[in-house]
Amino acid sequence: DAMVIQNPRYQVTQFGKPVTLSCSQTLNHNVMYWYQQKSSQAPKLLFHYYDKDFNNEADTPDNFQSRRPNTSFCFLDIRSPGLGDAAMYLCATSSRRSGDPIYNEQFFGPGTRLTVL
Amino acid sequence: DQQVKQNSPSLSVQEGRISILNCDYTNSMFDYFLWYKKYPAEGPTFLISISSIKDKNEDGRFTVFLNKSAKHLSLHIVPSQPGDSAVYFCAASDYSGAGSYQLTFGKGTKLSVIP
Numbered sequence: 027d028a029m030v031i032q033n034p035r036y037q038v039t040q041f042g043k044p045v046t047l048s049c050s051q052t053l054n055h056n057v058m059y060w061y062q063q064k065s066s067q068a069p070k071l072l073f074h075y076y077d078k079d080f081n082n083e084a085d086t087p088d089n090f091q092s093r094r095p096n097t098s099f100c101f102l103d104i105r106s107p108g109l110g111d112a113a114m115y116l117c118a119t120s121s122r123r124s125g126d127p128i129y130n131e132q133f134f135g136p137g138t139r140l141t142v143l
Numbered sequence: 144d145q146q147v148k149q150n151s152p153s154l155s156v157q158e159g160r161i162s163i164l165n166c167d168y169t170n171s172m173f174d175y176f177l178w179y180k181k182y183p184a185e186g187p188t189f190l191i192s193i194s195s196i197k198d199k200n201e202d203g204r205f206t207v208f209l210n211k212s213a214k215h216l217s218l219h220i221v222p223s224q225p226g227d228s229a230v231y232f233c234a235a236s237d238y239s240g241a242g243s244y245q246l247t248f249g250k251g252t253k254l255s256v257i258p
Contacts, residue, residue, distance in 0.1 A: 068248035116186055131177065132246060134186030
């Protein structure tokens, strides 16, 4: 089945220790997103890739970086995690068709829950 | 500042009755609205959507109503089933200009359907 896969599902890191979260997709979608969701909060978009073009949200901290080496994979790097970065991180994908005004739904992975000690 | 608001954190409904989940938004540029359903330990899954040019969209037991003048939408589930118990997120989109549509989410409403 085509899907969005996130690894690991649970990640524990230490304060200030860099951590990388992984997302892969078999949907061949050209857009990939990273969201941060804290407890009882709405998912918040951090950034997205449209093909190789990186689009950062204005309020995403510099501590958060992303890489997309190919269509299938996207990584979220947190350079120096703080206690406030503990959250669920959701990866999503969508397919944009050139000139198509109809919104294409986003498909989400199961998320990675990050704990910062 | 929340642009998409779900003011009820939780809702309990008897099996077989109607569930009504509400959502309000403030950004008049939103042109598409979606509902996502999320079970524990899973990512959100798309449920139903509606374009801003429509006021109703129906898919089986699920109907979404949009009132643009009030900037309000609602999701009706009828009849409600225990398997509908989940967190429901309202989301709205506007064209970000970067080749993809951004989603702005509400905080979610936890629906519990009681057998």
